[in-house]
Amino acid sequence: MDLQTLTYTIVGITFALYIGIAFWARASTTGEFYAAGRGIHPIANGMATAADWMSAASFISMAGLIAFNGYGASVFLMGWTGGYVLLALLLAPYLRKFGKFTVPEFIGDRYYSRTARIVAVICLILASVTYVIGQMKGIGVAFSRFLETDYDTGLYIGMGIVFIYAVMGGMKGITYTQIAQYCVLIFAYTVPAVFISLNITGNPFPQLGLGGTMADGSGMYMLEKLDLVVTELGFKEYTTQVMGSKLNMFVYTLSLMIGTAGLPHVIIRFFTVPKVADARSTAGWALIFIAILYTTAPAVGSMARLNLMNTIQVGEVGSAEGNLSYAERPQWFRNWEKTGLLQYEDKNGDGRIQYYNDKNPEFAAKADAFGWKGNEMTKVDRDIMVLANPEIANLPNWVVALVVAGGLAAALSTAAGLLLAIASSISHDLIKGVMNPNISEKNELLAGRFAMAGAIALAGYFGLHPPDFAAGTVAIAFGLAASSIFPALMMGIFNKKMNRAGAIWGMTAGIGVTMLYVFQHKGIMFIPGTAFLGDMDPNWFFGISPNAFGAIGAVVNFSVAIAVSKITAPPPEHIQHLVEDIRIPKGAAAAVEH
Incomplete structure (x- = not known):
């Protein structure tokens, strides 16, 4: 069966499964729409939480970032997983004990203020819409390749699928759909990783293959080989x-951590279980399910980069036969060119593909001697790497189709x-x-569904002109959550003297200050067509990037x-x-007295 037919079949089966589950578990009450009736088992909820958490940024974009940024991209691994631990220990159980449906509802009641609730809703919408833009970028990338069409068309189709099962199912339908989606995505991520690790290192475990030696008998370590290949090309x-300075690395990691702990769509997952103890259990199970992908991602990213470089640089650097002939480019290259996410320009007219770092002044003299007139791979979108990796590695068609479905x-x-x-912040709060x-x-319930439909349309509109690659856009969303919601929740739980005025002015x-900084250095990200500044800007505050x-902003808030x-x-x-009751278990005070 050819690749496109196989992809249609596998993706079609998964979509039918998701929509079927949504019909079976559709919400009929507000309790089911907002919190799945608080009846989800911790293991099932842990799996749904992992799927909710491991977004397009994790599946599609993170390994792409690791592929192009190497060790520096570890900020995403450390920040996102560390933040989840922070959420599990410091916020989730207490918020579940409080017993509300939404984060703004907690903030409104804790700070005895409608104004605080409204400010929380605004912060939630800004962070969540920005986050959805990142998901829409991932949906557009995957659909454009799957349908062999342009990015915009892929995005429109993805919006339609989300509309069908999300608007109808609410939290109840979404929970059971996410359990199925977790099974699909984790299988789709690990299977090609095993194949590629075997091909490159001979080790079936990608986590071990990352630190292993090459399977070609050279005795060279895989990472040593990758270092050699990339430095040869500048x-x-x-x-x-x-990624930037060490200070930027630290602040970036911290921003992702506390942003994770302040993301409402993850927090509300803990409202779906029957008891507070189940919220803690959910966190433990979710970490296990998340770890399977997150320990595999570094191997996927590094091996994808090695495969890409070896495919294009087929011989000695600088020799006439060293670069791949454009006329003989492989099928995966042709497939991704159709999407517009991979672009080539023959700058020196030799019909071959020169792929090197033309911004490296030390390599410029060499490149000029080779007759190279600039990097001819004018666009290699980082978000294509995971989806393209199985094709680059010549894996079976069913593996390629499986990765698209994942x-x-x-x-x-x-x-x-x-x-x-x-939707819940608009309809309920x-x-x-x-x-x-x-x-x-x-x-x-009707208002919630209309709000969700409107949010899909808005996110799709901005998804047509995303401010960054998927994980970069998501990082901005984490920064907005870190600077607004996380401090309000932390002080609401652990500082009984914090009042409504402090919370309102702190969130504002x-x-x-975070949005001002992002707007100044990334362009006005919510207005399509605005120009963004480059990756490095001497005007950054102490060298801290907008994404970090x-x-x-959280320090300013506190x-x-x-x-x-x-x-x-x-x-x-x-x-x-009330604050003391949230933190202290029932009977604890009496036990102390006796």
Whole structure:
């Protein structure tokens, strides 16, 4: 069976499964729409949480970042997994004990303020919509390759699929759909990784193959070989490459960590289990399920880079036969050219593909002597690497089709969770909580579905002109959550003296300074067609990139909130007792007295 037919078949079967589950588990009450009726088993919820968490950024984009940024891209591995531990230990159990449906609802009640709730809704929508844009980028990339069409058309089709099962199913339908999507995405990620690791290192375990020797009998370590290949073409050594300064690496990691702990679509997953103990159990299971992919990603990224370089650089650097002839380019190259995500320009007219770092002044003289007139691979979108990797490695067609299905599962699962968080904040927090408290359950459910449909349209519109590659866009979303929601939740749980004025001004200052910095250095990301500045800017604050600035915004949030709370009235006594009740288990006080 040819690749396109096989891809249609496998992807079609998975879509039918998702939509079938959504019909079977569709929400009929607001409790099922927002929290799946609080009846999900911790193991099942852990699997759904992992799928919700491992988005297009994890499946499609993270390994691409590792492929092109080497060691420096470890900030994503450390930040995202470390942040999940932070969420599991410091926030999830306490928020579940509080017993509300949404994060803004907790903030509104804890800070005894409708204004605080509204500010939280605005922060949630800004972070979640930005995050959805990253998922839409992943959906567009996967669909464009799957249908062999352009990126925009792929995105429109993906929006339609999300609309069908997310709007109808609510949290109940999304939860069971995400369990199926986890099984698809983890199988799709690990199977090709095993094949490629066997091909390159002879080791079936990618995690071990990453540190193993080449299977060609040379005795050279795989990473040593990769370092040699990339430095020969003027790129930085793969194993020592960093993203900016060490300070930027640290702040980037911190921003991703606390952003993770402040993401509403992940937090609301812990509201779907029956008990507080189940929330802790969910976190443990989710970490196990997440670890399978996250320990595999470094091997996938490094092996993808090695395969790409070896495919294009087929002989001695600088020799006439050293570069691949464009006329003889492999089928995978032709397939990705159709999407517009891979582009070639014959700058010196020799009909061969020169792929090198033309921004390296030390390599420029060599390149000129070779007759090279610039890097002719004018576009290699980082987000194609995981999907293209099996084709580059000449794996069987069913493996290639499986990876496409996995990439779509990752993007769709997270997009659905994010859209639900946006919809619930509008229907439950704004409409029911502020504008019309007496709205019927039926009308609230209808409002939630309309809000989700609107969010899909908005995210798709911005997804046509994303401000960055998928993981970069997601990092901006994490920064917005880190600078606004995370501090409000932490102080709401662990600082009983924090009052509403402090929370409101803290959230406003934190997200305000972060968005200002992002707008200044990345362009106005929400207006399509705006130009963005390059990867490095001498005007960055202490060399901190916009994608990493959320941690600085969080510091501003904490500082402003604490300062304002010191000069304004403390919270009422019943609110302070409420905070103590959230943290302290029942009977603990009596046990201490005795």
